[in-house]
Amino acid sequence: MARFLHKLLDRYLERYLRAHPQQLQPIERLERPPARLLVISSTALGDTLLSTPAIKSLRKSFPEARITFLVHRNVAPLFAGFPYVDETVLYHGGYRRFFSTVAELRRQQPEAALIFHGNGPQDIALAVLSGARFILKHPTASPQRIYLSHQFMPKRQHTIEDRLDLVRLLGGTVIDPTMEIPPLRDGNRDAAVLAGLGGAGKIVGFQVGASHPYNMWPIDNFGRLAEKILAADPEVTIVVTGVDRERPLGEKLVHACGNRVLNCCGRYGIADLPYLIRRFSLLVTGDTGPMHLAIALGVPTLSLFSAANHLGTGPYQDPTLHRVIQKDGSFVHRLPKKQRDDSAMRLISVEEVFAAYEACLHH
Known part of the structure; x- marks a missing residue:
């Protein structure tokens, strides 16, 4: 069933991009820091925590940007009140509520999407369907990498640095490699x-x-x-x-x-x-x-x-x-x-x- 759904998604993306041929752009065409950012870290607890340094660095590098955070619904309660994002959208896993999630993301009108960690092929597809013009993801063998705005080369480094490289490519210069959760005040x-x-x-x-x-x-x-x-x-x-x-x-x-x-x-x-x-x-x-x-x-x-x-x-x-x-x-x-x-x-x-x-x- 999953393979069948993946094929349907591929066909849908092809039709969508035929209707929006100018949407996706190489990162070299980015002329200014994006005002609206989508960050995707939609898997389990550990990988979401490993994404927090990059999210913090985005906020510190681009303090005026509006940041939308796509996070798995099971992990989201830990990040209630996370001070580095403006909006949180829940990911429900696989294809559950897929198109309603797309609709929520499109309402945010992101200019750029940074995929710090997500299950494929849904992660790149969600970034494309959000309407983002620039999509970045760390080195990946996914067939959908053709939709990315830059192809990163693998490095022998910590996962946190892989994700910070996305921020650096976007023009971020205030880099904070430490993980963080919201203050514990309950x-x-x-x-x-x-x-x-x-x-x-x-x-x-x-x-x-x-x-x-x-x-x-x-x-x-x-x-x-x-x-x-x-x-x-x-x-x-x-x-x-x-x-x-x-x-x-x-x-x-x-x-x-x-x-x-x-x-x-x-x-x-x-x-x-x-x-x-x-x-x-x-x-x-x-x-x-x-x-x-x-x-x-x-x-x-x-x-x-x-x-x-x-x-x-x-x-x-x-x-x-x-x-x-x-x-x-x-x-x-x-x-x-x-x-x-x-x-x-x-x-x-x-x-x-x-x-x-x-x-x-x-x-």
């Missing part, structure tokens, strides 16, 4: 999170799940790490974070370690999550959205990388706060995505994670 949310923690003082967070199995450290390893941490420090409480489907993983840790482990998987919505994570002394995590959220909040992290490379998606700010364990698990990418398991993450031992944990405490 006292009711904060009080609810504190109540849920039951008076726990020194908290170590465990993010046990990930968007893909090949980025997940085995739950048995988390259990053995928990035992070591709890034995070493009687004041520590471990709080397990994750979505509702990961609750059984948290229950395994509770069963193994007792009431000094709190299973918070699925307990808090995305708007509550920063109020929880900012209470952590440290977050132990794979390459996940909560890792990026902790970094944005200035919470120390111990992050585990193997299938992914931390030089591309790992901590990029406040280097003294964050410790990374990196193994070469790139072999998993030779398999089809659905066949990739946690074998790359199994290269990371419990002993080396615990040693890194102790080093974090004494830093």
